[in-house]
Amino acid sequence: MQRSKWIWLVWAVVVLCYLVPYTVLSDVHAWYGSFLFWTLAGVAVIAINLYITKDFEGR
Numbered sequence: 001m002q003r004s005k006w007i008w009l010v011w012a013v014v015v016l017c018y019l020v021p022y023t024v025l026s027d028v029h030a031w032y033g034s035f036l037f038w039t040l041a042g043v044a045v046i047a048i049n050l051y052i053t054k055d056f057e058g059r
Contacts, residue, residue: 006048006052007052010048010049013048017037017038021034
């Protein structure tokens with residue numbers, strides 16, 4: 001898959017970080033609600049960024 005498609009996936013995760021906690025998880029009042037979602041989304045963004053940059057070369 002092209003690199004630009006992976007970047008759009010990162011933006012999709014960022015949008016989900018705003019939508020999901022305030023819609024789907026709005027009735028969950030425990031720590032495992034939004035915090036767990038944001039933690040997993042953060043790990044997903046880090047993994048995607050590692051995949052995107054794996055072919056970058058240093059000087």
